Amino acid sequence: MFFGKVNLNGNLLVSFYPPWGENLPFKNTGWDQLRIYFPFWKVTLDSIKNLEIPLWNPYAFSGHPHAADFQSAVFYPLNIFGLVMSQIVFWHFLRITPTVLAAFFTFIYLRNLKLSKAASIFGAMTFGFSPFILTWGEEVIMSPHSIAWLPLILLSIDRFRESGKRKFLMLISLGLAASFLGGYMQTTIYLGVFAVLYFLLRFGRSLFSQKGRLTIVAFIFGVLIAAVGLLPSGELYFRSARHSVALTDQLYAFLLPVESLVTYLAPDFFGHPARGNFFRSGSAQYYEGIMFVGVAAVIFAAYAAVKTRRAPLTLFLVILAFGALLLTIDWPISRLFLRLPIPFLSTSIANRILFIPAFSLSILAAVGFNVWQKSPDRKIIRVVIITGVLYLALAVGLLVFGALGFAQWRVSFRNLALPLFIFILTGMAVYFAQKQKIAKGLAAFLIIAISFLHIFYFAYKYFSFSDRQYVFPKEGVLNFILKNQGNFRTWGAGEAFLENNFASQYGIYFAEGYDSLNNRRYAEFTYAMQGNRLSDFVFRADAGVGRGGTSEALLANAQRRRLIDLLGTRYVIAPERDGVSLSASNFKKVFPPAPAAPDSEGQVGKIAVFENLKVVPRAFLASSYEKIEKDEEIIKRLLSDDFEVAKSLVLEKDAAISPQAGDGSVEILSYKPQEVVIKTRADQPKLLFLSDNFYPGWKAEVDGDETEILRADYTFRAVPLIAGEHTVRFYFDPISFKLGAIISLVSLFGLGFLVKPKYKF
Numbered sequence: 001m002f003f004g005k006v007n008l009n010g011n012l013l014v015s016f017y018p019p020w021g022e023n024l025p026f027k028n029t030g031w032d033q034l035r036i037y038f039p040f041w042k043v044t045l046d047s048i049k050n051l052e053i054p055l056w057n058p059y060a061f062s063g064h065p066h067a068a069d070f071q072s073a074v075f076y077p078l079n080i081f082g083l084v085m086s087q088i089v090f091w092h093f094l095r096i097t098p099t100v101l102a103a104f105f106t107f108i109y110l111r112n113l114k115l116s117k118a119a120s121i122f123g124a125m126t127f128g129f130s131p132f133i134l135t136w137g138e139e140v141i142m143s144p145h146s147i148a149w150l151p152l153i154l155l156s157i158d159r160f161r162e163s164g165k166r167k168f169l170m171l172i173s174l175g176l177a178a179s180f181l182g183g184y185m186q187t188t189i190y191l192g193v194f195a196v197l198y199f200l201l202r203f204g205r206s207l208f209s210q211k212g213r214l215t216i217v218a219f220i221f222g223v224l225i226a227a228v229g230l231l232p233s234g235e236l237y238f239r240s241a242r243h244s245v246a247l248t249d250q251l252y253a254f255l256l257p258v259e260s261l262v263t264y265l266a267p268d269f270f271g272h273p274a275r276g277n278f279f280r281s282g283s284a285q286y287y288e289g290i291m292f293v294g295v296a297a298v299i300f301a302a303y304a305a306v307k308t309r310r311a312p313l314t315l316f317l318v319i320l321a322f323g324a325l326l327l328t329i330d331w332p333i334s335r336l337f338l339r340l341p342i343p344f345l346s347t348s349i350a351n352r353i354l355f356i357p358a359f360s361l362s363i364l365a366a367v368g369f370n371v372w373q374k375s376p377d378r379k380i381i382r383v384v385i386i387t388g389v390l391y392l393a394l395a396v397g398l399l400v401f402g403a404l405g406f407a408q409w410r411v412s413f414r415n416l417a418l419p420l421f422i423f424i425l426t427g428m429a430v431y432f433a434q435k436q437k438i439a440k441g442l443a444a445f446l447i448i449a450i451s452f453l454h455i456f457y458f459a460y461k462y463f464s465f466s467d468r469q470y471v472f473p474k475e476g477v478l479n480f481i482l483k484n485q486g487n488f489r490t491w492g493a494g495e496a497f498l499e500n501n502f503a504s505q506y507g508i509y510f511a512e513g514y515d516s517l518n519n520r521r522y523a524e525f526t527y528a529m530q531g532n533r534l535s536d537f538v539f540r541a542d543a544g545v546g547r548g549g550t551s552e553a554l555l556a557n558a559q560r561r562r563l564i565d566l567l568g569t570r571y572v573i574a575p576e577r578d579g580v581s582l583s584a585s586n587f588k589k590v591f592p593p594a595p596a597a598p599d600s601e602g603q604v605g606k607i608a609v610f611e612n613l614k615v616v617p618r619a620f621l622a623s624s625y626e627k628i629e630k631d632e633e634i635i636k637r638l639l640s641d642d643f644e645v646a647k648s649l650v651l652e653k654d655a656a657i658s659p660q661a662g663d664g665s666v667e668i669l670s671y672k673p674q675e676v677v678i679k680t681r682a683d684q685p686k687l688l689f690l691s692d693n694f695y696p697g698w699k700a701e702v703d704g705d706e707t708e709i710l711r712a713d714y715t716f717r718a719v720p721l722i723a724g725e726h727t728v729r730f731y732f733d734p735i736s737f738k739l740g741a742i743i744s745l746v747s748l749f750g751l752g753f754l755v756k757p758k759y760k761f
Contacts (some may be wrong), residue, residue, distance in 0.1 A: 267415075
C-alpha cells in the first residue's frame with residue numbers, strides 16, 4: 001500500500017469483466033470486494049461527505065435499502081474517518097484496522113491474564129494476523145471488523161469482575177455494538193454467544209450478584225445501542241429471499257470434508273486459488289474453509305491443552321473450538337444445525353464460525369508459550385515429536401497416493417514443504433532451548449519471527465494488489481452513459497454484461513443487483529417477468545434481467561423485452577457486432593459514433609451503447625384499475641399481449657400498471673437517492689407510476705399533503721391523483737431507522753448513567 005499499490009484486485013476487474021477488455025495476469029481472489037463492498041462503500045462515502053445518511057441506494061435493484069443492508073455497515077463507528085479520506089485511502093484503512101485492533105485487544109487481554117510480554121505478543125500476532133482474518137478481509141472486508149472486538153469484550157468482563165470499575169461495562173457495551181454495526185451479522189451472533197458463555201464461565205455462582213447483573217445489563221445495552229442498524233436490517237432480512245428461500249442441500253455442500261483438518265498443519269494442502277490449483281471437495285471456497293493458525297501456534301496450543309488441561313479457561317477454549325469445528329465439518333450434527341430455523345445462522349454458510357477455533361487456539365498458544373517460557377517441563381518435546389510424526393505421515397501418505405495415481409499429490413507435497421520446514425525450525429528452537437543450549441528468550445524471539453514471516457508469505461500469496469489506474473477506471477462507454485443517462489437505467493447484454501453493482505461505483509442507474517439481502521418481491525418480479533414460474537423462484541442474492549448468450553438470444557424472449565422497457569432501460573451495452581439484430585428490436589446504436597474496424601478474422605467485437613427506442617418513461621400516468629386475487633395474476637397480466645393497453649390492476653396495495661396514451665404530462669423535477677419530485681398535469685384522475693422499488697419507509701406528498709403509496713406492478717410505486725396540475729414528492733423516511741436511532745440514543749444515555757450513576761452538580 002505504501003508503495004502506491006491498491007489492495008483490490010483491479011487486474012481481475014479490467015481483465016475478466018466487460019467493458020474494459022484488458023488482458024492482465026490476476027489472482028482468483030477478491031471477487032466480492034469488487035462486486036459488493038467497494039461499490040457499496042462509494043455510495044456510503046459519497047453520502048457521508050455530503051453529511052447525509054445513506055439510507056437508499058438508487059443505483060442497484062431499481063432502488064435498494066442501503067443502510068438496512070447490514071453488509072454496508074453504514075453506522076460502523078470507524079466510518080467517521082470517511083469524512084477526510086478518499087475512497088481508496090479509506091478502503092485501506094478498513095483493510096488494516098481489524099488486524100491492528102484484533103492484535104492490540106488480544107495483547108492487552110493476554111497481559112491481563114498475567115502472561116509474559118513475549119507470550120502476549122505471540123498470541124496477539126497469532127489472532128490479529130490469523131489467516132482467517134487475512135483471507136476473510138480480502139474477500140469480505142467487514143467480516144474481520146465484526147470479530148476484532150471479541151478480545152476487548154472478554155478483557156472488559158474480566159476487568160470489571162476484578163476491579164468493579166464501571167468504565168469496563170461501557171467497553172462491553174460499545175465493543176458489542178461495534179461488532180453488530182461492523183457489517184457481518186452471522187459472525188457477530190457467534191461472537192455474542194462466545195462472550196455470553198465466557199461471562200458465565202467467569203462469574204459462575206456469582207452470576208446474579210450486583211456485578212453479574214450489571215454485566216448482563218451491559219450486554220443488553222450493547223445490543224440496544226446497535227438498534228439503529230439492527231432494526232432496519234431485521235426489516236430487510238424478513239423481506240428478503242434469504243429469509244424465505246431454504247437452500248439446505250446447497251448449504252450442506254459448503255460443509256467441509258473431514259480431511260480439511262489437515263490444513264491445520266499445511267494451509268495449502270489442497271492447493272491455492274491464486275495458483276489456480278485449489279482442489280478440495282465441496283462448494284466452500286478456499287477462504288471459507290481456512291483453519292490454519294500457524295505451525296508454532298498449533299504446537300503451543302496443544303502443549304497448553306496438555307499442561308493446563310484442568311484450568312477452567314483451557315477447558316472452555318478447547319470445548320468451544322471443538323464445538324465450532326463440529327458445526328463446520330460435514331457430519332450429522334452440522335447437518336442437523338442447518339435444519340434448525342435460526343435466522344442468519346442456519347440459513348447461511350456455517351463456516352463463518354471458524355474464527356472461534358482461530359481465537360481459541362491463539363489464546364491457548366499464548367498460554368502454552370508462557371508455560372514453556374517459565375517451566376522446564378519436557379512435555380513440549382513430546383508435543384513436538386507427535387506433530388513431527390503427523391507431518392511425516394502426511395508426506396509418506398502423499399508418496400503412496402502418488403504411486404497409486406492420485407493426480408494432485410504433487411500439489412499437496414509441494415505445499416507441505418514450507419510448513420514442514422517451518423516446523424523443523426520451530427522444533428529445533430524449542431528443543432535447543434529445552435536443552436539449555438540457547439537462551440529461551442532468543443528461542444522465543446526466533447519462534448515469533450519465523451511465525452510472522454510465514455504469515456507474511458501466506459498473506460502475500462493470497463492478497464491482490466493493483467495499480468490505481470485499474471481500480472474502476474473511467475471508460476468511453478461508461479462515460480457516455482453517465483453523461484446521457486438522465487433518470488433512465490442501463491443494462492449490459494450478452495458478452496457485454498455489466499456486472500451487478502458496478503453501476504453503484506459510477507452512479508449509473510441499474511435494474512440488476514447482487515447482495516445477500518435484497519427485496520424478495522423485486523427479485524421475484526424480474527425472475528417471473530422473463531417467463532419463469534414464480535413458484536420455481538430459488539435465487540437469494542441476485543436479481544437480474546438475464547445474462548449469458550448473445551444479445552439477440554436474450555432479446556428474443558418477448559417477456560424479457562417487456563421487462564427491459566418497463567424498468568426504464570434506455571441504454572443497453574452490447575457487442576457492436578450485435579447491431580443488426582438489435583436494430584431489428586428497436587435499438588439504435590448511439591456510441592461510439594464511428595463503427596469499429598473488423599479484426600483479423602473479420603469480426604467486430606468492440607463494445608457499443610444502443611438506445612432503446614421503446615423504453616417506457618420512468619414515471620408515467622395511467623388510469624382505471626380492477627381487483628385481482630393473487631400475485632401470480634399480476635405477473636400473468638403483465639406478460640399478456642395487452643401490455644400496451646391502458647389497464648391497471650390492484651390487490652389491496654398491489655397494482656399492475658401499463659402506460660397509457662392520452663392527455664397529460666409527467667416531468668421529473670428532481671431525482672435524488674432519497675427524494676424524487678415529479679410535476680404532473682392531467683384532465684382526469686390518474687395513477688402516477690414510478691418504476692422505483694416499493695419499500696416500507698417510502699412516503700408521498702401531493703401538493704404538500706401526505707398520500708398513500710400503492711404497490712404497483714408487484715414491486716413498484718404509484719400514487720392516485722385527481723385531475724389538474726400536481727407536484728408529487730416521494731421521500732424515504734423509514735420508521736425502522738427512526739425508531740432504531742431513538743433506541744440507540746436513549747441506550748447511550750442509559751449507558752452513561754450505568755457507568756457513572758452519581759453526578760456532582
